[in-house]
Amino acid sequence: MIISEKRHHATEVIATTRQRRWWIRIVWLLTWWIPSFLLKWPGGMKRADVRMAWREKVAICIMIAFTCGVVIFYIVGFGRILCPDMDKAWNSGELLAYTGDNGAPFYAAIAGQVYDFSNFWKQDHTNGLGTPTNEAIMSQFGGQNLNPYFPVPLFAAPGCQELSGGNTNLVLQPANISLVSLPQAVHKSGALGASNSFPGSDFASNTWYWDSLMPTLKKRYKGTYVIDNKDIKSAVENDATTYWSIYKGKIYDLSDYFYTISFNAGTSGTNLPNWAFLDKTITDVFKQGQGSDITKALNEALAAMNENDAKNNMDCLNSAFYIGSTDFRKTARCLVQNYMLLAFSVILMTTIVAKFLAALQLGGKRNPELLDKFVVCQVPCYTEGEESLKKTIDSLACLEYDDKRKLIFIICDGNIIGSGNNRPTPRIVLDILGVDPKVDPEPLLFKSIGEGSKQLNYGKVYSGLYEVEGHVVPYVVVVKVGKPTETSRPGNRGKRDSQVLLMQYLNRVHFDAPMCPLELEIYHQMRNVIGIDPTFYEYIFQVDADTTVAPESLNRLISCAADDQQIIGICGETKVANERESFTTMIQVYEYYISHHLTKAFESLFGSVTCLPGCFSVYRIRTADKGRPVIISSVVIDEYAEPNVDTLHKKNLFSLGEDRYLTTLMMKHFPTFKMKFTPDALAYTVAPSRWNVLLSQRRRWINSTIHNLVELLFLPEMCGFCFFSMRFIVFIDLLGTIILPATFTYLIYLIVVVSTHKAPIPYISIGMIAAVYGLQALIFILKREFMLVGWMFVYILAYPVYSVFLPLYSFWSMDDFSWGNTRKVVGEGSNKTVVYDDDERFDDSMIPLRTFKEYEANAWETASLHSDGEKEARSDSGRTGRSRRTRNTNYAGSVHSSARQSEYRDHSGGSSRVHSPNPYMHPQMAPMWTGGGTGSMYGEPFTPPMAFGPNPFNSPAMSLESLRPPTGMMASGGFGMDHARASNYSLATTANPFGGPALSVNPNPSPSDEAVLSVLRSYLLTQDLMTVTKRSAREAIYGLFPNANLQERASWLNENIDKILSE
The missing domain is CATH 1.10.287 (Helix Hairpins)
Known part of the structure; x- marks a missing residue:
């Protein structure tokens, strides 16, 4: 029907x-x-x-x-x-790199210009002369300034010809003959070479220099030959006969001109040329401005001359005496970009060095004393396999930490069969824990994160003791089973919902606030079945279901937090467990190591680790001094449990990067506290071994990183200032993430231009790259992690994948989400119009809320808890060694089996349904093959905590009190751990389930002396007077009055302790 x-x-x-x-x-x-x-x-x-x-x-x-x-x-x-010609200029030192050796080009400078003779210098170009021009001779001229080997015929030079009258006897004498090491290579042409030229050669022509040489050189032009100002001054200071001067950035050499005048001063004869053919005012300027810039003086001299003479003199200077230009690359317009790049490089290198120093924490790992803090080990699971789940659970059970003070809290996110599994994930978990599949607890109402009716969810609670390798550890399993109308992934609401479930529960425990039925059941299982009051727990240890924790890791993490009360979150190092499974896993080994030992270690210096991974982190539940909620703070939960995830930004924050965003929220609301990293704690995770899985993972990581870094940039309070702030580091990380493709493109560009000799070797860039990987390799060597050097080379081989392919794929897949049909945004502008279209209506009032005290009182009033004589038969449950025996029970049936049942009927809406006898029970719920074995306050009979028996672990729901010594339990914080430091939140600071009067926390900031003495007297009545100390008593009182500053009254407390004990 x-x-x-x-x-x-x-x-x-x-x-x-x-x-x-x-x-x-x-x-x-x-x-x-x-x-x-x-x-x-x-x-x-x-x-x-x-x-x-x-x-x-x-x-x-x-x-x-x-x-x-x-x-x-x-x-x-x-x-x-x-600086357009920045790459088209060479000085003498740079020119030496182009000698034609090892495949390099063959460059040389002539008349102030650089030319490329790569396709010419090995050829025979005797050109009618008897002098050989083979490769051996030509190799001497590679990378040289060849001005002395190509003298300019002044009688044919533009400008000089007009000034000298074209006299062919006008020849300049070299002032420095040492510049010519091979005289036969001097290219004298026309009248200059009359004594050694051959009539049939091209050099016999007076115009060879201008008609043949210059057009040939023009085809091989590469750039300008430049000389630094310092070299100009040095040349003039070292040789007084050197006349170099600068005019409009050009360098002119009149050394040979003045030497020739002096050399021919006493010459006599006919047809003698005018040796001083340049205008005297111009030559005087050069003499007076020897080695300096004469632009202003020469302009004044030229202005005093007629236009024709000025032109001839300048043409003569340019054609016969020009030897190069000043190094314009050192001007401000050319240097500004380099200096800015250098500034960025210095900042980056400073960051890299700081990260190196942060990672350079030499010495052995710390081995702190075992602590007595109560810890909830939270394990959310979804579709993991049995092997992975068992490794995770066993690693938590075998931690070197007091078994009685850790609780394995597993949350199964839906009744789903994962790929490769033959059973639903909850059944796998329960089979590992040894829960009898015949027992099926009642599904109970709770509110999930979701849209519309998805907020209504049901869950089952299991609890007991898990025994493995001599460890006996309490556990609680919450299975989200969903509503009966859910057919696809019933109960599944995501990892964030699993985290919020525990956080919200602990928040309500902390404030003694009304709870939903599922939370009341969890409270009952923890307090009355396992025997530990939920208020004792001080830390949440978050572990993924595919992560294996090293035995000593938890104690090391808790030790760091206990030593520094400002730490509210801390993580350790996560390593790849399957590093050799495939090439995909191999390229991740080095990245995992660096992300922890460089990035997180550096951020930890600021106390602001921006991402505590959900697979291996510890959060403080409340502050150690005044008991203020931290991760269970209402403001954190309210923002983290955002149900309306309807924008791209929210999707990436809440659906992809929930772990990182939780860290962001902690930094936002608790800016004065610390988020730290310790390399002493280790965990091993299963990295993706297939390419498609890696693609999916990195898409989530990269996109969530970008959106979370944007959130961090706008946090109101972050440590530091300007460039020395965490905000600047976050900006650098964000910029580095989005320009990864540009970084790789630039590296390829460098390789191409350097290998083709189109640019000089970029020593700064190479130095930075070498410093980055060199410092990292040094870390490996100093820490004796020699294998990581090899993994580094594997990572470098895969660098194109990490820097180009994965980021580009991630950016373009940023909107790859499943969009629900319940809540649709149909228009967005100044206002957002949202249309709800759901099968069922949901309202918060559909989920009843009660405090645990109210619930217990109601249970007693209805007499459901007074069924004396009712008995229950229980059979052996398997692995945990828990036996079921016939015994009297104080709890029976459903506490709401009376007429009050209608108050908590199913509110899921829709047509009429058959209701379960229990008001919180899942309507029309088909039995799921999962089992429990613990008493439920919602229908299943309960067996109270048991302190004695033939075997303390054979009790169906034993109390951990049975594991303590007969005396001294409270002497050092509980459970007789005399060797451990006392807990900041002692067992005495809340209702004590192990006997004695219950002491409640007094929030009054100014309690009266009578009130303090009354609580002190009640506390001492519950203690073993043979072991109690003044210090333990004071700490208990501090915890019971968290808002009062009783530390200042320590002497007064000591006096009254003595008085009470002496009565």
């Missing part, structure tokens, strides 16, 4: 935040050119919110591409705009 149910429809208008409105404007500004109808029909995006998310993704990709383009343009192109 098919029942037609009426769907729930509603429309809501929600105000859009100012930041969101501005972001939408930017998105439309960048994507206006993409018509919406193309997205709707060919694109298949029927919903407005899906189309908006796609536009947001495109806008983000455009901004990332723009940023990458800006970075590449600034490094490669911006300098060319400011």
Whole structure:
């Protein structure tokens, strides 16, 4: 029979935040050119919110591409705009790199210009002369300034010809003959070579220099020969006969001119040339400005001359005496970009060195004393396999930590069969723990994170003791089974919901707030079945179901937090457990190590680790001094449990990077506390071994990293200032993430231009790269992690994958989510219009809330807890060694089997349904093959904690009190651990389930003396007077009055302790 149910429809208008409105404007500004109808029909995006998310993704990709383009343009192109010929200039030292050896080009400078003779110098170019010109001779001239080997015929030079009258006897004498090491290689032409030229050669022509040589050189032109100002001054100071001067950036050498005048001063004869053919005012300027810039003086001299003489003199200087230009690359316009790049490089290198020093923590691992803090080991699981789950659970059970003070809290996120499994994940977990499959607890109501009716969920609770390798550890298993109408992934709400379930429960325990039925059952199982009051627990140890924890890790993490009360979150190092399984896992080994020992170690110096991984972290439940809630704080839970995840940003924060965002929230709301990293604690996780799994994982990591770093940038309080702040480090991390493709592109560019000899070797860039990997290799060597050097080379081989393929894939897949059909955003502007279309209506009032005290009182009133004589037969449960025996019980049946049942009936809406006898029981729930064995306050008879028996572990629901010595339990914080340091939140600071009057916390900041003495007297009545100390008593009183500053009254407390004990 098919029942037609009426769907729930509603429309809501929600105000859009100012930041969101501005972001939408930017998105439309960048994507206006993409018509919406193309997205709707060919694109298949029927919903407005899906189309908006796609536009947001495109806008983000455009901004990332723009940023990458800006970075590449600034490094490669911006300098060319400011200094166009920056790569077309060589000084004498740089020119020496182009000698033709080892495949390098063959460059040489002539008349102030650099030419490429690579395709010429090995050829025979005797050109009619008898002098050989083989490769051996030519190799001497590679990378040299060849001005002395190509004398300019002045009688044919422009300008000089007019000034000298074209006299062929005008020949300059070299002032420094040592510059010519091979005289036969001097290219004298025309009248200059009359004594050694051959009539049939081209050199016989007076115009060979200008008609043959210069056109040939022009085809081989590469750039300008430059000389530094310091070299000019040095040359003049070392030789007084050197006349170098600078005019408009050009360098002129009149040394031979003045030497020739002096050399021919006493010469007599006919047809003698005018040796001083240049204007005297010009030569005087050169003499007076020897080695300096004569631009101003020469301009004045030329202005005093007639136009024709001025032109001839300047033409003569340019054609016969020009030897190069000043090194313009050292001017401000050419240096500004290099200095800015150098500044960025210094900042990056400073960060790298700081990370290196942070990672350079030499010495052995710390082995702190065993602590007595109560810890909840939270393990969310989804579709993991049996082998992975058993390794994780066994590693937690075998931790070198007091078994009685750790609780394995497993949350199964839905009744789902994972790939490769033959049973649902909850059944696998319960089989590992040894829970009898015949026992099926009642599903109980609780509120999940979801849209619409998805917020209504049901869960089952199991508890007991898990025994393995001599360890006996209490456990609680919560299985989210969902509503009866759920057919696809029943109960599944995500990892975030599993985390919030525990956080919300502990929050209500802390404030003694009303709880939902599932939370009341968990409270009952922990307090009355396991025998530990939930308020004792001080830390949450988050571990993923595919992570194996080293035995000593938990104690080391707790020790760090206990030593520094400012630490509210801490993580250890996570290593790859399957490093050799495939090449995919091999390329991840080095990355895992560096992300911890460089990134997290550096951030830990600031006390601001930006990502505590959910697979291996410890959070403080409440502060050690005043007991203020931390991770269970209401503000953290409210923001972390955001149900309306309807934008691209929220999807990446809550659906992909929930662990990182939880860390962000902790830093946001507790900026004065610390988030730390310790390398002493180790865990091993199973890394993706298949390429498609790695793609999916890195898509989540990269995208969530970007969105979380943006959130961190806008946190109101972060330590440090300007460049020396955590905010700047976050900005560098964000920039480094989005420009990964640009970084790889630039590296390829460097390799190409250097290998093709189109640019000098970039020593700074090479030095930075060498420093990065060199310092990392040094860390490995100093820490004797020699294998990591090899893994580093494997990572370098895979660098294109990490820097190009994975980021680009992640950026473009940023909107790859499943979008629910319950809550649809149909319009977004100044206001957001949301349409709800659900099968069932949901309201918070559908889930009843009660405090545990109220619930117990109601149970006693209904007499459900007074069924004397009712007995229960229990059979052996298997692995845990828990036997079921016939015995009297104080709990029976359902506490709500009376007429009050209607108050808590099923509120899921829809048509009429058959209700379960228990008001919190899952309606029409098909039995799931899972089992328990512990008493439930919601229907299953309960066996109270048992302190004695033939075997203390054979009790169906034994109390951990039975594991303590007969005396001295409270002497040092509980359970007779005299060798451990006392807990900051002692067993005496709350209701004590092990006997004696219950002491409650007094929040009064100024209690009266009588009130303090009354509590002190009651406390001492519960203690063993043979072992109690003043210090333990004082600490208990401090905990019972967390808001009062009783530490200042320690002497007064000591006096009254003596008085009470002497009575």
